[in-house]
Amino acid sequence: MKTSVFLSLVVFTFAVRAFADNDVHLVQLPSGMTSLESLRGADSSTVAKFMNRARPGDWGEVPKESVGESGWAAIGQGKDAFVVLLDFSGRGLFNKLMVYSPAKPGQVEVQELTGWGMGKLKDIIRDLDSNGEDELVIPTILGAPGGWLPASAAHTWSAVYRLDNGKYIEASRDFPNFYDKEVLPQLDKEITGAQQRFDEGRESAAGVALEEIQKDKILRVLGRDPTAGLQQAYQWMNSGDSQQVQCAIATFEDIGGHAKELSIAKQALQPALQREQAARSGG
Amino acid sequence: MVGTWTLQVFDSAQSGGPVITHTFNLQHNSSSQLGIISPTDSQLIDLAEDEYFTATDATCPAPISHQEPGNATAACFSAGTNTGNQISWTANLQYATSGGFGTINDQRTFTTASGVMQNEVYQSEGGQIQMVANTTASDGSTVYDCAISYVEGPSGGVTPNSVITNQLVTSPASYSNSASYPSGGTPGLMAQVAEVESSYQQFVYSDLYFDLESYEFVAKWPNECPGGGACIGLMQVGPTIASSAWSWIINAETGVNLFSGNPPSGSNKISLATRYGSQIIALYPELSPLSGYQIENMALVLYGGAGSQQLDDQYYIPTCPPPGTVNGRQCQGATWQWTENTTGNPDGTAYADKVRAAQIPQ
Numbered sequence: 127m128k129t130s131v132f133l134s135l136v137v138f139t140f141a142v143r144a145f146a147d148n149d150v151h152l153v154q155l156p157s158g159m160t161s162l163e164s165l166r167g168a169d170s171s172t173v174a175k176f177m178n179r180a181r182p183g184d185w186g187e188v189p190k191e192s193v194g195e196s197g198w199a200a201i202g203q204g205k206d207a208f209v210v211l212l213d214f215s216g217r218g219l220f221n222k223l224m225v226y227s228p229a230k231p232g233q234v235e236v237q238e239l240t241g242w243g244m245g246k247l248k249d250i251i252r253d254l255d256s257n258g259e260d261e262l263v264i265p266t267i268l269g270a271p272g273g274w275l276p277a278s279a280a281h282t283w284s285a286v287y288r289l290d291n292g293k294y295i296e297a298s299r300d301f302p303n304f305y306d307k308e309v310l311p312q313l314d315k316e317i318t319g320a321q322q323r324f325d326e327g328r329e330s331a332a333g334v335a336l337e338e339i340q341k342d343k344i345l346r347v348l349g350r351d352p353t354a355g356l357q358q359a360y361q362w363m364n365s366g367d368s369q370q371v372q373c374a375i376a377t378f379e380d381i382g383g384h385a386k387e388l389s390i391a392k393q394a395l396q397p398a399l400q401r402e403q404a405a406r407s408g409g
Numbered sequence: 410m411v412g413t414w415t416l417q418v419f420d421s422a423q424s425g426g427p428v429i430t431h432t433f434n435l436q437h438n439s440s441s442q443l444g445i446i447s448p449t450d451s452q453l454i455d456l457a458e459d460e461y462f463t464a465t466d467a468t469c470p471a472p473i474s475h476q477e478p479g480n481a482t483a484a485c486f487s488a489g490t491n492t493g494n495q496i497s498w499t500a501n502l503q504y505a506t507s508g509g510f511g512t513i514n515d516q517r518t519f520t521t522a523s524g525v526m527q528n529e530v531y532q533s534e535g536g537q538i539q540m541v542a543n544t545t546a547s548d549g550s551t552v553y554d555c556a557i558s559y560v561e562g563p564s565g566g567v568t569p570n571s572v573i574t575n576q577l578v579t580s581p582a583s584y585s586n587s588a589s590y591p592s593g594g595t596p597g598l599m600a601q602v603a604e605v606e607s608s609y610q611q612f613v614y615s616d617l618y619f620d621l622e623s624y625e626f627v628a629k630w631p632n633e634c635p636g637g638g639a640c641i642g643l644m645q646v647g648p649t650i651a652s653s654a655w656s657w658i659i660n661a662e663t664g665v666n667l668f669s670g671n672p673p674s675g676s677n678k679i680s681l682a683t684r685y686g687s688q689i690i691a692l693y694p695e696l697s698p699l700s701g702y703q704i705e706n707m708a709l710v711l712y713g714g715a716g717s718q719q720l721d722d723q724y725y726i727p728t729c730p731p732p733g734t735v736n737g738r739q740c741q742g743a744t745w746q747w748t749e750n751t752t753g754n755p756d757g758t759a760y761a762d763k764v765r766a767a768q769i770p771q
Contacts, residue, residue: 141728141748142735143721181718184692186685188718191675214716216667216678218639218647221714242714243636245508265636272759273713276608278632278645323616328627403770406608 150237150293151182152229162208162226162234168196173210177224180234188212194220197247199260201227201289208234209251209262211244220244223264227292237293242267242282254286254304261301262287262294268339269376275399279369281336283343284309298347305344313341332369335362339373346380353381363391368398411436411450437554439489439524442546443496446487447526448538448558453628456482456535456563456612456655482535482560486519486527488542495520496544500529502560504536507617508637510649533656535560535630537618562612562629568657570770573609573643574600576661578769587669589679593701599644599665601767602712605760606645607632609770611657631655668712682707682723689720693727693738695745703747706761713764715757724758726750 155161156179165176174190181188194211201207205228212222223239241264244250254261265282267273274280286301287294298305317337323329335358342355355377362374371394378388413434417427438444448454488496497520504513513534521527541555577583577600584590584599595601603609610632617630631654634640640647641654644664652659666672669679676684686699686707699707706724710716717723725747729735733743751758 141730141746142733142740143726143728143748143752177718184720186688186718186720186723189675189681191672192718212718214681214711214718215640215714216672216675216712217634217645217714218649219634219714222717238717238719240715243634243639245636245639267756270759271755272763273715273756275605275763276610277606277714278608278610278613278634280635282635323627400768403604403608403768406610406770 150235152233152235153180153182155232155234156180160232162206162228165196165208166198170194170196177210180226180236182236191216195247197251199225199251199262200253200258201292202259209247211247211250223250223262225262225294235292239264239287239294241265241285242273242280254301259289261289263304268343269372270379274372275368275395279336281340283340283347285347298344299349302348305348309344310341313337313344317341330367330369331365332367332373335370335373339376342377343380356381356384359391360387363387363394366394366398366401368395368402371395371398437556440491442492442552443490443542443544443554444488445540445542445554445556446489446524447485448540448556450556450558452558454482454484454558454560455629456531456560482531483528484531484538484558484560486529486540486542487521487525488523488544488554490523490544492544492547493523494544495522496542498527498540498542500538500540502531502534502536502538504534504651504654506631506633506638506641506649506654507615508633508639510638510647511631511641511651511654513651513655531560533652533659535562535655559618559628562631568611570609573603573657573661574769574771576658577603577665582662582665584665584669587665588671589669589677591669591679591701591704594705595702597769598705598709598764599661599668600769601764602664602668602709603643603661604767604770605764607643609643611643611660668708678708678711679704681711685720685723686725689723689725689727692720693740693745695740696727696747699725699747706765709761709764710754710757713757713760715754715760717754717757721750722754722757724750724754724761726753 170193171190173196174188174193177188192212192214194213196210198206199209208226210224211220212224213220221240221242223241223244225237227235229235243265250263251260252263264285264287266285268281268283285296286298286304288297288300320329320334320337324331324334338358339355345351345354359374359377362370365371371391374391375388378384378391416431418429420428439446486498486500490496498518500517502513502515505511513536515534517529519527538558541553543551543553546552578597585596612629613632614627615630616627631641634645638649641649642660643657644660646653646660646663646667653663667677669677682704686704690696703725710724727745728748729740730743730746733740749758
């Protein structure tokens with residue numbers, strides 16, 4: 127008997143997104159502007175006008191109340207980039223940093239970087255390796271997309287971006303001195319303080335965990351301990367406490383390769399949140 | 410600071426130990442020339458419970474402005490003196506978040522007779538009170554006593570969830586009564602935002618102050634967002650000002666106003682989301698108008714801190730469903746439709762989805 131084998135071709139079809147994904151855009155300077163220099167000393171209203179006149183076609187308007195501090199970052203060869211903080215929340219969260227760099231005559235390149243709770247430009251624009259080119263130190267939220275529950279308990283870590291062919295890229299691992307001198311000593315102090323308060327009964331275990339995950343993240347980023355925090359994460363996931371469970375989720379997600387544990391931790395989060403909500407009042 | 414103190418004087422010209430050592434004991438002795446009786450060192454005075462008046466310091470006489478609405482707290486100042494003279498006071502209440510936002514400097518001066526209580530009401534404000542009392546001694550000199558106490562959040566009585574929910578969901582200042590509440594909107598949305606942002610907590614226990622021995626002083630202070638408290642409280646509104654830090658009602662009103670009312674500067678989030686939606690539709694005219702529910706989702710992304718001016722970073726993005734193919738801005742063989750933009754803005758869409766999933770506390 128002759129057997130026929132039919133091979134079926136399964137075609138998966140997906141909806142196609144509008145818009146092209148670009149993180150750097152080339153835009154024309156507005157008429158009357160020959161360079162970015164005229165923006166030195168500009169107020170937020172003037173900066174908003176510039177941004178709205180020099181925006182790619184798939185950008186919406188930038189309301190002037192969203193424009194925060196602006197300044198300049200040295201990008202080598204005597205050139206400066208114009209840097210603007212944006213806050214679309216209206217709550218001072220400042221989650222976007224726009225970097226406008228000189229390009230061809232009459233044009234600028236604009237790059238959008240994302241952070242969370244970015245404060246002052248003087249803390250962001252730093253020449254960490256003293257090479258005449260500024261790095262950008264950007265507070266970056268820890269944890270799963272969508273942030274922490276509640277958002278007020280979220281924590282950030284400082285990511286370092288450096289120039290690479292005229293574009294800023296995340297390169298924290300290249301700046302161990304920054305972390306060793308400025309970041310890790312402060313985190314060690316905070317962890318010690320939290321642990322001491324915990325030992326005295328004045329701090330929750332979650333309070334200690336929330337400090338530890340910041341240091342663990344940096345140790346992983348620097349490559350010093352690729353599984354920093356993993357052992358604690360196993361304890362946190364079974365704690366029944368929503369904050370510790372979220373610390374576990376953040377750790378498993380960042381380390382990767384622990385799908386089962388991550389799934390268990392995610393399943394443990396909602397019941398923990400519900401128990402805690404039932405046990406508290408407002409205030 | 411009350412306690413035993415050691416004073417040592419060193420001579421820089423001589424090596425070795427101190428040339429003078431003097432040990433003395435400090436105390437507030439109201440039977441002496443001057444001694445503060447109340448508030449005591451490091452005393453915590455609770456902000457009154459929710460919107461009802463409660464004099465939380467039981468030693469206080471009736472507050473002088475109890476008929477005023479809002480959170481009133483009486484701090485009671487008294488000192489004793491054996492000189493028979495009036496006692497002059499300076500009480501300076503100071504506050505700022507850990508990052509220096511929401512500054513309060515409330516300095517008051519008054520006089521009391523020995524043993525008589527002066528009731529000072531602090532309404533929708535708190536922090537550290539540095540007080541100095543002075544009087545004229547029998548030899549004509551001025552003698553002083555000082556102390557530090559604190560006005561903290563309502564650790565004794567907390568605002569019932571139902572009161573907060575009512576404020577955000579049904580009161581005249583609620584979301585559903587706000588200027589830009591969209592047709593088909595979600596009345597409980599701002600209550601869900603409050604749950605996600607702060608777990609309904611205007612105040613939380615934290616170590617905002619250190620005492621003179623650098624002992625972290627844990628008490629109930631306004632609930633700061635990370636990074637030093639640029640935003641604060643129930644709705645995590647900012648930039649932080651004193652009133653939004655210390656009054657949950659003002660905080661709730663500020664959050665609703667920012668989302669869908671008339672904020673002091675610029676447009677609210679519903680209006681901005683509507684404009685971004687219109688700008689996307691202008692590029693892709695086949696798209697249907699956004700519903701009130703969809704506009705709320707767009708606005709949540711903006712409020713939540715993952716907003717962007719980029720049209721491909723909004724909660725919804727146009728997609729061309731199968732079997733359609735994209736040619737420029739044309740969706741050939743199908744029609745553009747709105748799709749949740751989990752790829753373009755995973756943080757923003759996840760935040761909005763968390764708000765939608767939040768249970769409103771009852």
